[in-house]
Amino acid sequence: MGVGVREGHSRSYPVAKGSLRPREAGPRLSVGFLLTRQFTLCAFANFVDVLRLAADEGDRSRPILCRWSVLSDTMDVVMSSCGVAVQPHEKLGDPTRFDYIAVVGGLTDALENVSHAYKTYLHRAAAAGVPLIGVCSGAFVLHRAGLLDGYKCCVSWFHSADFLEQFQGLDHVSDQIFVVDRDRLTCSGGASSAHLAAYLVEKHVGRSQANKSLHIMIIDGVLQADKPQPGIPIGLRTDDPLVQRALLIMQQHIDTPLSVSEIAQRMGHSKRRLERHFRAALDTSPQAAFMGLRLALARHLLVSSNKTIAMISVECGFCDSSHLSRMFRRLYGCTPQDVRSMGLGEAPEGDGPAHVPKGL
Numbered sequence: 001m002g003v004g005v006r007e008g009h010s011r012s013y014p015v016a017k018g019s020l021r022p023r024e025a026g027p028r029l030s031v032g033f034l035l036t037r038q039f040t041l042c043a044f045a046n047f048v049d050v051l052r053l054a055a056d057e058g059d060r061s062r063p064i065l066c067r068w069s070v071l072s073d074t075m076d077v078v079m080s081s082c083g084v085a086v087q088p089h090e091k092l093g094d095p096t097r098f099d100y101i102a103v104v105g106g107l108t109d110a111l112e113n114v115s116h117a118y119k120t121y122l123h124r125a126a127a128a129g130v131p132l133i134g135v136c137s138g139a140f141v142l143h144r145a146g147l148l149d150g151y152k153c154c155v156s157w158f159h160s161a162d163f164l165e166q167f168q169g170l171d172h173v174s175d176q177i178f179v180v181d182r183d184r185l186t187c188s189g190g191a192s193s194a195h196l197a198a199y200l201v202e203k204h205v206g207r208s209q210a211n212k213s214l215h216i217m218i219i220d221g222v223l224q225a226d227k228p229q230p231g232i233p234i235g236l237r238t239d240d241p242l243v244q245r246a247l248l249i250m251q252q253h254i255d256t257p258l259s260v261s262e263i264a265q266r267m268g269h270s271k272r273r274l275e276r277h278f279r280a281a282l283d284t285s286p287q288a289a290f291m292g293l294r295l296a297l298a299r300h301l302l303v304s305s306n307k308t309i310a311m312i313s314v315e316c317g318f319c320d321s322s323h324l325s326r327m328f329r330r331l332y333g334c335t336p337q338d339v340r341s342m343g344l345g346e347a348p349e350g351d352g353p354a355h356v357p358k359g360l
Contacts, residue, residue, distance in 0.1 A: 027055065029204040030067040031133075032098040034118050035088075036141060039106035041080040043136040043189040046217075047102065050197035053213035054205055065205050069098075073117035081106045092117060095125035100185070100200070105137030111144070119145045129183070133196070136189030139172075147184070154179035156188040178225045195223045240281040242267070246274060250290045254297055257317040260286045295331050298324060302339045309336045 031051065035044065048068055053059055055066035072078070072088035079085050095101055101122065105111060122145050126132060134142045139153045154173050173179050178187035178196040187196040194217065202210035202222060210222050238244060249263050258266075263286065264274045278286045298316045301307055309321050318324040325335045332339075 027063060027067040028065050029054075029100075029200060030098045031069075031100045031102055031200075032095065033068065033070045034072075034101065034103045034121070035070060035078040035080075035086060036103065036105050036111060036114055036138070038079060038081040038110040039104045040136045040189055041082050041084050041086075043106075043187075043193040044080075044086075044104045046191060046194035047104075047135060047197040049217060050194050050201060050210070050213040053216050054201040054209040059216060065209065066201065071101075071121075073115055073121075092121045095121060095130050096128045098125075098130060099204070100131050100133050101125045102133035102135055103138035103141045104135045105139070105141055105189075108137050108140060111137060111140050114141050114144070122147060126183075131183040131185060134184070134186040135193050135196075136187070139186045142184070142186075151184040152179050152181045153184065153186040154188050154192075155186070156190075176225060177223060180225055191219065194219055198222045199225070238281040240277055242269065242274070242277045243281045246278070246286060247289065247293070250293055253317075254294055255315055255317050257290060257294065260290075291327060292331070294318070295328055298328065298336065299332065299339065302336055309340065312336070 029051070031047075033044065033048075051066040051068050052061050052063075056062040056064050069090055070078075070086060070088040071090060071092050073092050075088050075091060077085040077087050103118075103122070118141075122132060122142070126147055132142060132147060134140075134148075134153060136156070139148065139155055142148045143153070152173055154176060156174065174188070177192035178185065178199070180199070185196060185200075187193050194214065198210040198214055199222065201213060207222070214221060245267060246263055249258070249266060260274060261271045264271045267274070274286055278284060278289060282289060284292075294316045298312050298318075301312045301315065302309075305312075307315075309324065313319075313321050313324040316324065318327070321336070325337070328334070328336050
């Protein structure tokens with residue numbers, strides 16, 4: 001995209017070409033938000049609060065260094081997925097009044113109803129060189145509008161299978177918290193939206209303001225885009241959509257493991273079919289894959305937290321510490337106690353975070 005540079009500050013940075021507001025006349029960073037029906041309130045609030053806290057001294061909330069506004073074509077209140085409604089601030093206008101336009105998504109089945117006015121506005125912004133942001137499933141909206149062609153985008157691991165089904169061929173990333181690809185920025189939602197906002201604050205306002213925002217929000221310092229999404233990395237690469245969906249269901253039930261029959265039933269398939277797909281795609285059984293995921297999470301918690309082995313056992317769906325120890329030794333050749341005694345930051349040998357044996 002074409003960019004210009006606003007002068008008047010020791011820190012210069014690119015802004016959208018054609019922007020009408022000189023840097024001296026207002027905030028250093030401005031973001032216009034489009035909220036979809038049933039948007040995720042947490043993702044939106046985290047993003048806005050980083051801007052709010054960076055914009056002023058303390059937490060006085062005056063939009064001095066940063067400005068934000070919720071835009072709408074109708075000015076009707078927008079209901080979030082949790083039932084909290086948000087009143088837009090102003091009608092759609094000239095998108096170049098903002099440094100960025102952000103679309104905040106939420107429940108994926110509500111994204112079909114994004115208005116034609118919103119899509120037109122996004123195209124106007126893109127044509128004017130205003131960078132676009134997709135927050136949570138906002139990436140779905142950008143893609144449906146034809147605005148992610150040729151771009152990498154970030155989606156939550158939870159939505160990865162849905163995304164692949166609906167948008168074949170899209171260059172998506174589901175193993176990091178956000179992606180910046182030229183003038184398209186996307187994040188996986190939740191806490192990652194705070195880190196994307198902090199990235200923008202650091203770029204346009206300053207690192208100290210970015211860190212200040214996160215510290216007040218009781219969030220550790222600014223994370224880089226390639227930080228893995230929280231949770232256990234699957235580490236099992238396959239193009240089989242049935243196996244991908246099953247692995248995601250397993251991730252969602254680490255602490256209360258489902259049987260293979262229950263997983264198959266939730267997917268609308270037979271247990272035998274699921275087992276055939278796992279064997280063909282990963283050369284292992286669903287049971288072994290699930291156990292490998294649970295043990296990989298246990299290993300991760302052992303080397304990255306101070307949680308007791310008993311607590312880790314519960315979080316990973318094991319009956320007790322002895323059950324975890326038995327299965328852990330089978331896979332890794334050592335016990336959780338051995339790993340803990342090595343000290344945090346060290347791990348037993350293995351084949352990646354989700355190494356799965358042929359059978360357990």
